[in-house]
Amino acid sequence: MAAGGEVRSIEGFGPARPERVSAKGRGLFSLGALALILSGCSSEQLPALGFPRGVTDINDRSHFLWQWAWIAAFVVGAFTAVLILWAAFRYRAKRRVTTGGPEQLPEQVSYHMPLEIMYTVIPFIIVAVLFYFTARDQSAITKISPAGVAVHEIDVNAIQWAWQFTYPEAKEKTVTGTPEKLPTLYLPVGERVRINLTASDVVHSMWIPAFMMQMQALPYVKNQFEFTAQKEGTYPGFCNMHCGRNHSQMRFTVKVVSPTEYQSYVNALKGGVA
Numbered sequence: 001m002a003a004g005g006e007v008r009s010i011e012g013f014g015p016a017r018p019e020r021v022s023a024k025g026r027g028l029f030s031l032g033a034l035a036l037i038l039s040g041c042s043s044e045q046l047p048a049l050g051f052p053r054g055v056t057d058i059n060d061r062s063h064f065l066w067q068w069a070w071i072a073a074f075v076v077g078a079f080t081a082v083l084i085l086w087a088a089f090r091y092r093a094k095r096r097v098t099t100g101g102p103e104q105l106p107e108q109v110s111y112h113m114p115l116e117i118m119y120t121v122i123p124f125i126i127v128a129v130l131f132y133f134t135a136r137d138q139s140a141i142t143k144i145s146p147a148g149v150a151v152h153e154i155d156v157n158a159i160q161w162a163w164q165f166t167y168p169e170a171k172e173k174t175v176t177g178t179p180e181k182l183p184t185l186y187l188p189v190g191e192r193v194r195i196n197l198t199a200s201d202v203v204h205s206m207w208i209p210a211f212m213m214q215m216q217a218l219p220y221v222k223n224q225f226e227f228t229a230q231k232e233g234t235y236p237g238f239c240n241m242h243c244g245r246n247h248s249q250m251r252f253t254v255k256v257v258s259p260t261e262y263q264s265y266v267n268a269l270k271g272g273v274a
């Protein structure tokens with residue numbers, strides 16, 4: 001018991017009590033066990049977290065990054081929450097230790113080198129790991145097949161506020177959409193497709209959520225990406241860059257069909273029927 005108004009030092013950075021260590025130890029053990037369990041999962045076993053599997057080969061690649069970015073965020077978030085709650089409860093103001101005097105601040109720590117190094121190095125490692133996997137997947141997704149490899153090329157032009165699809169295979173015939181009559185982008189299943197993307201006026205962005213793919217459409221620039229659609233179906237497409245008053249109406253439909261059906265579409269377009 002402190003006497004004569006002297007304030008007993010607040011528990012702080014001294015040695016932790018044994019029961020606190022065991023609680024902390026249990027927390028760390030649980031986190032480690034979670035990481036160990038999750039590391040044994042293949043990306044097929046993990047939840048898809050809002051994106052469909054296998055629609056294109058881009059999905060096959062991007063799912064890994066998508067799922068593990070969430071797992072990393074969850075682990076970092078949980079660890080941070082535990083630390084915050086632990087500090088909040090462990091070092092909360094205790095009236096019983098301020099007998100006779102004003103409330104005292106706990107010991108103030110500054111220029112604690114190990115701590116300073118830790119909170120600089122750990123975020124750097126997190127960013128470096130995310131950067132590595134993002135750069136690896138991005139360069140794979142934007143890799144263009146060498147000349148001579150058969151791909152179906154489709155030129156996509158974004159305009160305020162519609163999409164134009166031009167098929168060189170159909171004698172450069174162009175399909176232009178309007179907000180009232182959305183255009184359809186036809187794609188053959190199981191065959192390589194290259195999108196040559198540009199814009200007529202301002203910056204737009206071509207986004208097909210089911211394909212886990214978006215790319216900016218820039219005026220005077222040809223951006224390209226390739227993929228192989230793996231599942232037939234109809235999927236919505238959007239402009240994903242706020243490009244003006246009617247941006248929200250800048251939509252299109254993607255139809256992945258059999259190669260025969262795709263060929264008939266191209267032929268019909270060539271003949272001016274589609």
Ligand SMILES: [Cu+2]
Binds near residue numbers: 161205242
């Ligand atoms: Cu747009």
